[in-house]
Amino acid sequence: MSIPTIVAQRQVIAGDKQxxxxxxRIAADYYDTVLFDDSPDKRHSGQVLGGFVIDSSSKRADDREAAMEQHREALIAARDEQPRSIA
Incomplete structure (x- = not known):
């Protein structure tokens, strides 16, 4: 198994979201996309945004093209959507 490699990473600051x-890339056919809460108080950790649970879940893709599409969709959600509590 290879060492995971960062394929794309971008910070999003919008409103009170950081x-x-x-x-x-974890392996040849295994990519993971995740959202991290960078705010000092971790106010959005555990909330849902764009199908992700911030700081807790990831979405898998089987190839780079699908992974980049997933990354783009996560960026748009991070910029435009409001996190919501699970329930």
Missing amino acids: LTVSTI
Whole structure:
């Protein structure tokens, strides 16, 4: 197994959100995209945004093209949507 490699990473600051969208390559056919809460008080950790649970879940893609599309969608959600509590 290879060492995970960052494929794309971008910070998003919008309103009270300070998030990082990160996509890594874990293996030849395994990419993960995740949202991290970068705010000092972690106010959005555990909330849902764009189908992700911030700081807790990831979405898998089987190839780079799908991973980059997923990354783009996560960036748009991070910029435009409001996180919501799970329930």
